[in-house]
Structure formats: structure tokens, C-alpha cells
Amino acid sequence: MPRTRGRAPAGGRADALSQEVVVGAAIALLDELGERGLTFRLLAEQLQTGTGALYWHVSSKDELVALAADQVLGHAVAADLDPAPSAGTALHALAIAVFDAFDQHPWAAPHVSAPPTLPNALRLLDRIGTLVARTGLPAEQRFAVSTAIFYYITGVSAQIIAPRAPLNATTERDAYLAQTAEHWQNLDPADYPFLTLITKDLRHHADRDQFITGLDILLRGLKTSADT
């Protein structure tokens, strides 16, 4: 790990590796092979170096994946720069932008931690908090409500997207859903009265709409708080 955080008094090759480069290559591998496919050996090979060099820029695999996930989050938070509408619609758009980012990098969502420490996760929470404040919610409630929304976005995204990580194409997803639906269908209606009735909805649902449904309910609940 680079020992000095200030100016480098010496060293620094022209072809130098950097944490940015390492994390970037890690993201590429994570996208292609998933979390289990990312290996220090493979990463070293891609970067034409050895595993030891990587540890100079990153202290562990956990940190590497956390940094990668935070960078994914960074794209989403940076992309969301509308001409500011109402706080409610801005929150809506922000949440969906984050979901879509995780959708393209299914390995990332579970690695955003709470309370946030990494820069882009912090930026997300700060943005949420600023928007929540704009709804006119009393100051004492802002922390709890903002973090609740943060938790919803990251937690529910992870929950919805994570099972897709092992899967690949859209066809595989359909097969997976069909199989699960059949499983539900074969349950005992006495034990599972609800599930056996709604397998058709399971078969035809879109993950993104699921996320938005819950988000809308949450934001509607928020609105009734703020109006009081």
C-alpha cells in the first residue's frame, strides 16, 4: 500500500500501476466473470504484473471489491444531474439511476456498506439527505428518513439483483423464473395459500418495476410524513 499520502518524494515510474488502474481492471473482470471469477493471479496476468505488485495498491481483496463497487455507484450518482425538479421526483430518479447501475454490475450492490465510508456512497447519502431536507421534513427526522431511503435503495437493489449474478442471458432468467414458478405451483395450497395463486405474476414480472413499485410506496409514505 502506498505509505505516503502527501507528495511522493521519490519514485514513480512512467508505466506505473495505480489504484485506479487496478480497480478498473478488477471491474472488467467482475463484470465478465463475477465475484468468484476475480482472482489476484488473473488480475495480475491481465495487467502484466505479479500478485505482489497489486498488493501495493490495494490491501486485500475485500478492499478491492469495495472500491470497485464504490466506483460503480459513482457512475450512477454522477450521471444523475437533472435540472432540479421537485425533491420527490429527484429522489425517484436518483434511486432508479442507482438501481440501473447495479443492474449492469450485479456483483456490486452487496458490497456497498452502511453507514457509508467510501466517497461515492457518502455522496449518495448526502444527496438523499439534501433532497429529503428540501421536502420540508423536520430536522430531527432527516437522518433516520434519509438513511432509510439509502438502505432501501442499496439493500433492495442487492436483494433483487444478487440472484442474477450466477445467471447470464435473459433466456436463462426466464428459465429460472419458470422453474421457480413451477416450484411454487407444486406447493401445498393449505400451507402456502398466497404463493400458489400468484405464480403467473412471478413469471411475468420485471425486476426493475418491482424495485420501482416499492420505491413509490416508500416515497408516498414519506410525502404523507412531510405534509403533516
Place this chain on the structure above:
Amino acid sequence: MPRTRGRAPAGGRADALSQEVVVGAAIALLDELGERGLTFRLLAEQLQTGTGALYWHVSSKDELVALAADQVLGHAVAADLDPAPSAGTALHALAIAVFDAFDQHPWAAPHVSAPPTLPNALRLLDRIGTLVARTGLPAEQRFAVSTAIFYYITGVSAQIIAPRAPLNATTERDAYLAQTAEHWQNLDPADYPFLTLITKDLRHHADRDQFITGLDILLRGLKTSADT
């Protein structure tokens, strides 16, 4: 893995191992050492057997942990047996029961998958769906709303509780919060106007209340849907 699911036509020792026993021992180790501490070698040692024997009852570590997590969920779903109040309060109590169960087994929450396949996760979703139906929500919306609540419970619990897995005692948690609060305090207020203002709330918040805050907002939003 046991090849036959019907009656066993032969075999069956007196001191036989079983999936139940294996999963039970795994839960004990997970509670004590966390997910990284659970090892087939260690588990075999605890059960006075070899690793090969374990693979007869469980096909992989992933399956083992999934079964363990589902059993944790089972305790919560089984414990929640109030004299049925209103659907809203019943949902409230159910959600909190699940959160508390995960709270005692911090490794479990991230391993509940969606859409559910394991018996107790299915039971939870079914219960939610039944309660949602009781609120009078139109049938077309029940699937989306029920899964949204399911996602909230499991996803947000995981998000809130997961960072606690490496930690141990309450004192360590306080130190962790204090350190994070200090980190936020040192951020540039120009970049993070919200976070730098609410470090006191971060320091003194209770995770369980955070979960409940979001839950209340969600259920309030649900109510305004159902009333329409």
C-alpha cells in the same frame, strides 16, 4: 447427498448424521466465528467425522449456509403467532420479528434469496401476501406489493446488520460509530453539506429504530394505496 427422498430401504446407523444435525452445528459455528470462520474441516471436527461425510448431507458450502439462513428465518416466522390484529400491525410485528432474528445471527440476512425457494423464506413471503390481501389491496397489485415488502425486510435488514458481522461487542460498535462520525465530520462541507451536519444523529442512532422508521414509512405508503 442422500439419493432417495422416499423411504430408506436399507442402511441408517444409530448414531447417524443428518442434514438437520449438520446445519445445526453450522449455525453454531456461524454464530461464533462468522461466515469466514465456518469451515468444512472445523465443522467435521466438531461433529467428530470427516469432511467427506458432510458432503453426503449437503452439496456445497453455499447450500449449507443457505439452509442455515433459512432455519434462522424459520424461528422468526414461527415465533410470530399473535392473535391476529389488523393487517397493518401484523405486518409490522412480522417484519420486526424477522429483523430481530437476523440481529442475533448477523451472517444470515444476506443469504436469503429472492425470489424465495427455501421453505421458510417461502413461508415469510406467503404470510406477507396473505396480510397484504387482507388490507383490501386489489389482486393485481398484491404480488408486486408483497414482494416489495419482502425485499424491504430482508434487504434492509441485511444492509443494516451486515457491517456488524466483523464486530463483536456493543463497545466495539460504539467505537466504530464514533470513528465513522469523525470521518464524516472531517469531510468538506461544500461537498457533503448534509453529512457534516448530522454526525450527532449517526453517533446516537439505534439500528433497530432505523429499520422501524423505514418500515413505518413503507407501511404508511401502503395504507394510502389500499385506501384508494
Place this chain on the structure above:
DNA sequence: CCCCTTATGGACCGTCGTTCCATAATGAGT
């Protein structure tokens, strides 16, 4: 009393994260 099935447990394989260290490249001070 066989014999087929269920179940065991320990040796073994390949791979992984991580550590170690000899060595290169570089800029600052003289």
C-alpha cells in the same frame, strides 16, 4: 447368510488470498 444401499472419514487435489523478498526504477541532495 449374503449383498446391495446408505453412510462414513480421511487422504488428496487444485486453487485461492496473502506474505515475503530480492530487485528495479526514480528523484533529491550534494
Place this chain on the structure above:
DNA sequence: ACTCATTATGGAACGACGGTCCATAAGGGG
């Protein structure tokens, strides 16, 4: 221009892990 401390490299080596294999036990049904 020559040190020399510092930054950075990369490949060998270590210990531990998940998982497989297989010789062997332990019953019960014919």
C-alpha cells in the same frame, strides 16, 4: 554524476480452503 532512501515491482512460497475420491463400515431385506 554519484549516491541513497523511497517507491514500486513481480514471482516464489505458504497455509488454508472447498471439493472429490474411494476404501470401508454398518445395517436390512431377500
